[in-house]
Amino acid sequence: MANKTSPGQFIQQVRQETAKVTWPTRKETLMTTGMVFVMVIVAAAFFFLVDQVLAFGVKSIFGLGG
Numbered sequence: 001m002a003n004k005t006s007p008g009q010f011i012q013q014v015r016q017e018t019a020k021v022t023w024p025t026r027k028e029t030l031m032t033t034g035m036v037f038v039m040v041i042v043a044a045a046f047f048f049l050v051d052q053v054l055a056f057g058v059k060s061i062f063g064l065g066g
Contacts, residue, residue: 024032
């Protein structure tokens, strides 16, 4: 069998790896979160406009609009 790691060794290894992680600052987290919200709003507006243009085109072609 391969080398088995005891639960204690596993937890020690996890702590060692966690100590190597560079955690973002509060400011970095807030900036990133804000950018995600901005990009979601931009994407939603883009797809809404594309949907409206396509709906207008389909209605014009099939004469379904009033």
